[in-house]
């Protein structure tokens with residue numbers, strides 16, 4: 001049984017007061033949740049303050065990116081050790097905005113995933129196709145390629161650290177979510193691929209989140225799909241009521257009781 005996992009990606013939003021207030025609101029609403037994993041990923045500069053706000057809760061802290069480098073002359077970068085130092089458990093890697101706005105390639109994303117695992121962080125590894133790729137029936141090819149390249153060289157013993165987030169680019173921040181059938185189809189494909197790259201046991205244990213305009217009203221439908229194990233939530237994670245409702249609905253749909 002895979003424990004559902006709901007993560008909030010706050011992106012480049014909030015200030016210090018609103019970040020702490022959002023975290024405190026979530027602690028009040030879902031801070032003692034059991035049977036479901038919950039994480040929030042604030043901007044780097046608010047990680048310490050949010051870590052303090054979350055300290056009495058079961059909500060984990062994550063970052064939105066990490067350097068593949070360990071330390072040194074990499075101006076503006078943040079290392080795995082720094083994220084561990086401020087109590088991060090998770091790190092999002094390969095988010096579509098980093099792939100398509102910043103220009104990160106699969107090879108760099110692979111290095112970041114390897115660095116994160118070696119550094120004791122749990123990567124949330126994002127993959128997903130562009131609208132034009134879906135329209136050209138290339139979704140499977142594109143996503144499978146991203147998964148293979150992103151996980152290159154990662155052995156069976158280490159792959160357990162990874163959560164995959166399927167985030168169709170056309171669904172992120174657009175209000176248009178993938179249908180539950182579309183999500184299930186790609187999630188099943190990814191799980192099958194993990195089975196081929198590793199083995200069936202690892203595939204059955206791998207958590208695969210869906211991301212892309214997930215919100216309270218579509219959570220039950222998405223989470224009811226057999227291969228959808230959680231959600232990576234952008235916009236709706238910025239409101240206590242919405243994110244808490246999604247956590248509660250996800251737990252009701254498939255929480256580990």
Ligand code: PEP
Nearest residue numbers: 172173211212213234235
């Ligand atoms: C995201 O940025 O990972 C995301 C899924 O955003 P949204 O929920 O706003 O579509």
